Amino acid sequence: MNKCLIIGIGNTLRGDDGIASLVLKHLHDTIVSDRIVEVTQLTIELAPTLAECKCVLFIDAALDLPPGQWKIGEVPTGVEVATPFGHELTPAELVQLTCALFRHCPAASLLRIGASEFDKPDSISDILSVNVAAYADCVSHWYQEHFHEDENPVVAL
Amino acid sequence: MTRTITIDPITRIEGHARISLQLNESGMVEHAYFHTTQYRGFEKFCEGRPYYEMPALMARSCGICPVAHLIAGAKACDEILAVKIPYTAMVLRRLMNYAQIIQSHALCFFYLSSPDFIFGFDGDPATRNIAGLAAKNPELALDGIRLRQFGQQIIELLGGKRIHPAWIVAGGVSEPLTAAHREQIRSKLPEIKEIALRTLATFKPILNSFPAEIETFGNFPSLFMGLVDDKGQLEHYDGKLRVVDSIGNVITHGLASTQYAEIIAEAVEPWTFMKFPFYKPMGYPAGMYRVGPAARLNVVTRCGTPLADAELDEFRATCGAPALSAYHNHWARLIEILFCVERLERKLAEDQVLDKHVRAGAAPNSLEGIGVAEAPRGTIIHHYFVDDQGVMKGANMIIATGHNNLAMNRSILQVARSFVDGERLNEGMLNRVEAVIRAYDPCLSCSTHAAGKMPIRIDLLTHRRELLCSLVR
Numbered sequence: 001m002n003k004c005l006i007i008g009i010g011n012t013l014r015g016d017d018g019i020a021s022l023v024l025k026h027l028h029d030t031i032v033s034d035r036i037v038e039v040t041q042l043t044i045e046l047a048p049t050l051a052e053c054k055c056v057l058f059i060d061a062a063l064d065l066p067p068g069q070w071k072i073g074e075v076p077t078g079v080e081v082a083t084p085f086g087h088e089l090t091p092a093e094l095v096q097l098t099c100a101l102f103r104h105c106p107a108a109s110l111l112r113i114g115a116s117e118f119d120k121p122d123s124i125s126d127i128l129s130v131n132v133a134a135y136a137d138c139v140s141h142w143y144q145e146h147f148h149e150d151e152n153p154v155v156a157l
Numbered sequence: 158m159t160r161t162i163t164i165d166p167i168t169r170i171e172g173h174a175r176i177s178l179q180l181n182e183s184g185m186v187e188h189a190y191f192h193t194t195q196y197r198g199f200e201k202f203c204e205g206r207p208y209y210e211m212p213a214l215m216a217r218s219c220g221i222c223p224v225a226h227l228i229a230g231a232k233a234c235d236e237i238l239a240v241k242i243p244y245t246a247m248v249l250r251r252l253m254n255y256a257q258i259i260q261s262h263a264l265c266f267f268y269l270s271s272p273d274f275i276f277g278f279d280g281d282p283a284t285r286n287i288a289g290l291a292a293k294n295p296e297l298a299l300d301g302i303r304l305r306q307f308g309q310q311i312i313e314l315l316g317g318k319r320i321h322p323a324w325i326v327a328g329g330v331s332e333p334l335t336a337a338h339r340e341q342i343r344s345k346l347p348e349i350k351e352i353a354l355r356t357l358a359t360f361k362p363i364l365n366s367f368p369a370e371i372e373t374f375g376n377f378p379s380l381f382m383g384l385v386d387d388k389g390q391l392e393h394y395d396g397k398l399r400v401v402d403s404i405g406n407v408i409t410h411g412l413a414s415t416q417y418a419e420i421i422a423e424a425v426e427p428w429t430f431m432k433f434p435f436y437k438p439m440g441y442p443a444g445m446y447r448v449g450p451a452a453r454l455n456v457v458t459r460c461g462t463p464l465a466d467a468e469l470d471e472f473r474a475t476c477g478a479p480a481l482s483a484y485h486n487h488w489a490r491l492i493e494i495l496f497c498v499e500r501l502e503r504k505l506a507e508d509q510v511l512d513k514h515v516r517a518g519a520a521p522n523s524l525e526g527i528g529v530a531e532a533p534r535g536t537i538i539h540h541y542f543v544d545d546q547g548v549m550k551g552a553n554m555i556i557a558t559g560h561n562n563l564a565m566n567r568s569i570l571q572v573a574r575s576f577v578d579g580e581r582l583n584e585g586m587l588n589r590v591e592a593v594i595r596a597y598d599p600c601l602s603c604s605t606h607a608a609g610k611m612p613i614r615i616d617l618l619t620h621r622r623e624l625l626c627s628l629v630r
Contacts, residue, residue: 044287045306048299081288093288100291101299
């Protein structure tokens with residue numbers, strides 16, 4: 001239970017919603033591949049994977065931040081799973097379900113990236129594109145902070 | 158100059174339902190209507206497309222059981238090509254279908270239905286879902302997650318992704334199975350089989366805790382239809398159509414699935430976009446039949462695998478042969494999961510499963526193709542017509558939810574008559590209507606994405622069609 005995991009959330013066919021995938025591609029050679037998961041939505045089937053982790057970082061596009069800006073913070077624990085949708089959970093809900101199922105809560109962080117255009121297949125808006133390296137840097141810092149207990153540490157950038 | 162484009166009706170949106178209950182002059186429920194309020198249009202917008210796009214195109218009609226549509230579509234295209242696909246391709250298609258049945262049945266049983274069994278049909282809706290189940294019975298919830306995950310992983314290993322894998326194609330499949338992936342699947346089979354058996358052992362004792370629901374959840378005489386193999390055993394990929402009546406007499410035996418039109422016709426009603434297939438020899442609506450897990454167990458002679466056959470004996474001894482209550486679909490689903498695990502074990506042990514020859518190639522040789530397969534929810538039929546260049550001229554799809562349409566309407570009427578007092582709707586009533594629909598596991602429930610809650614509106618109407626009250630979720 002000492003793994004660190006990075007989960008990118010988003011649909012690459014929905015414009016800025018695919019920003020997480022682009023960030024992870026940028027980090028392709030620097031983070032061990034089995035520590036990266038890309039999903040279009042969070043589902044409960046990810047709970048067994050989270051249960052094996054010490055810490056997890058979610059990356060997702062956000063509508064409540066100005067386009068291009070980003071913010072990293074802790075995912076709250078102990079939240080009520082208020083909207084039990086089968087195909088879509090928030091990071092906090094997924095963490096809570098993991099706790100309920102496995103009696104183990106990984107420390108979870110969320111990197112939110114302000115997005116604006118969701119209707120351009122395979123295309124990220126310019127303001128996000130120019131910042132991809134900065135987002136990736138943020139992810140790398142998070143990983144560096146946590147990797148010291150990870151059995152497969154990050155490769156030097 | 159501005160131009161206005163109107164799209165009406167809106168197509169391809171996900172399903173929501175409306176139910177109307179109409180009272181008679183005495184205040185008793187006389188009619189029940191299950192309205193599918195959106196038009197999907199798949200049969201129309203495929204016209205003009207090349208035939209080989211059809212499997213992947215039609216698979217988009219469902220996010221839960223796309224594999225069944227891929228199989229039925231590919232089988233129809235095999236007929237258009239007039240080819241016999243390689244044995245290994247057939248086996249690999251079967252493997253993916255077993256995986257799909259496991260994951261879909263797990264979704265229906267554990268995520269959608271088991272909260273009713275654990276919390277009761279009148280339980281608090283706020284906790285009567287998979288999250289509530291995880292809190293109260295994490296072991297059960299975890300078993301469901303592992304089963305579903307297992308099925309999805311097989312689909313991904315074979316087809317590259319979990320939903321809408323474009324791997325099942327006209328003439329076979331696009332890629333062979335690797336030895337590493339075979340071992341990856343086989344290594345998990347013992348655990349999965351144990352979960353299937355454990356769930357059966359957990360479910361059976363609580364089965365009879367709901368006598369009123371067993372009695373009223375679609376518990377009436379009807380016909381049942383499904384595919385069977387040459388020995389009359391459970392068959393999900395190929396085989397022939399068998400129909401039994403409500404006392405178990407086989408009334409259609411060994412009909413080639415491509416001859417489905419000899420026994421199935423379709424009716425329409427003005428109040429819903431869903432068609433009403435019926436058993437042609439008995440006419441409409443008397444020819445009501447059902448498909449799906451319980452129907453499949455009702456039509457087969459045996460399952461054909463040891464553990465599933467043992468469960469089938471118990472199922473028949475307890476539920477009757479045929480089992481008439483739609484409630485018994487839940488038990489049948491668990492038996493089918495076990496059957497699929499046993500079949501996966503058997504098929505993966507074959508040396509030929511790793512053969513690299515997995516696709517036959519040809520140009521269109523026939524102007525028509527029919528593909529039939531068993532989806533988790535029941536038999537699906539794809540019927541395609543092409544021109545001599547292989548361009549689609551038309552298509553007809555009869556899907557499992559459609560086959561069950563008459564029975565679902567009758568089931569809602571039965572539940573309403575048992576649980577509606579004539580003037581008022583209540584939450585328990587709403588949940589039981591949901592639950593009886595859910596017992597059929599229609600595409601409606603999966604496409605609406607809510608675990609434990611369907612977006613349903615129920616209207617209670619007087620005999621003059623005046624609205625008495627509505628319940629909306």
